[in-house]
Amino acid sequence: MTKPxxxxxxxxxxxxRIGVLALQGDFREHIHAVEAAGATGVGIRRPAELxxxxxxxxxxxxxxxxxxxxxxxxxxxxxxxxxADGLPVYGSCAGMILLAxxxxxxxxxxxxxxxxxxxxxxxxxxxxxxxxxxxxFETDLDxxxxxxxxxxxxxxxxxxxxxxxxxxxxVGPNVQVLAQVDPDHASHTxxxxxxxxxxxxxxxxxxxxxxxPEVTGEKRVHELFIRMIRGEA
Ligand SMILES: NC(=O)CC[C@H](N)C(=O)O
Numbered sequence: 001m002t003k004p005x006x007x008x009x010x011x012x013x014x015x016x017r018i019g020v021l022a023l024q025g026d027f028r029e030h031i032h033a034v035e036a037a038g039a040t041g042v043g044i045r046r047p048a049e050l051x052x053x054x055x056x057x058x059x060x061x062x063x064x065x066x067x068x069x070x071x072x073x074x075x076x077x078x079x080x081x082x083x084a085d086g087l088p089v090y091g092s093c094a095g096m097i098l099l100a101x102x103x104x105x106x107x108x109x110x111x112x113x114x115x116x117x118x119x120x121x122x123x124x125x126x127x128x129x130x131x132x133x134x135x136x137f138e139t140d141l142d143x144x145x146x147x148x149x150x151x152x153x154x155x156x157x158x159x160x161x162x163x164x165x166x167x168x169x170x171v172g173p174n175v176q177v178l179a180q181v182d183p184d185h186a187s188h189t190x191x192x193x194x195x196x197x198x199x200x201x202x203x204x205x206x207x208x209x210x211x212x213p214e215v216t217g218e219k220r221v222h223e224l225f226i227r228m229i230r231g232e233a
Pocket of ligand 1: 059060061062063064092093094095097127128163164165166
């Protein structure tokens with residue numbers, strides 16, 4: 001007899017320690033989401049805490065602030081080294097921006113220096129691309145790579161919440177597009193001008209979404225990340 005899906009998915013993370021960068025932003029929600037998938041969620045604030053984790057999540061928040069704090073907490077260099085060494089990392093929203101190799105419209109500090117990212121993902125992102133806070137929106141997305149969650153009618157769409165999220169304007173040759181906002185179906189079409197926009201990507205062990213699965217109770221994006229860590233996706 002096959003086990004119900006919910007049983008299988010609730011254990012998928014068991015035995016794994018997943019760090020969540022806990023400098024600013026909605027890291028608590030991500031810790032909750034990884035624990036819901038059966039993994040241990042660990043807030044990361046010190047360089048040494050990066051040593052014994054199986055994967056890392058960079059949460060939503062404010063990418064300029066997380067960048068600044070990562071320097072103050074001396075996390076930036078060890079984090080970049082771990083990413084380069086192949087640590088699986090999932091970035092949502094500000095986390096996507098921080099994983100991107102390039103920002104189309106970086107913020108600048110008072111001295112005119114553009115904000116920096118950790119990098120690793122061969123993409124160009126545009127910040128706040130869908131508009132301001134009051135233009136935050138929700139939509140359903142077809143999301144590739146979630147076949148493990150298929151029921152009789154296939155894979156259910158992912159209900160995605162966008163809060164001043166970025167979109168991806170360029171993907172490198174090794175980057176797989178997992179989801180796009182479709183101008184024909186999105187409830188929010190004003191900023192799309194008829195063009196589908198990329199909002200979820202994967203490259204090797206790096207995963208990024210423009211939206212926030214951790215705030216809707218959507219577990220499958222975290223489960224996909226856990227399967228990537230396990231080498232099962
Ligand atoms: N919800 C979010 O993470 C917003 C990201 C934010 N606009 C930034 O540029 O960092």
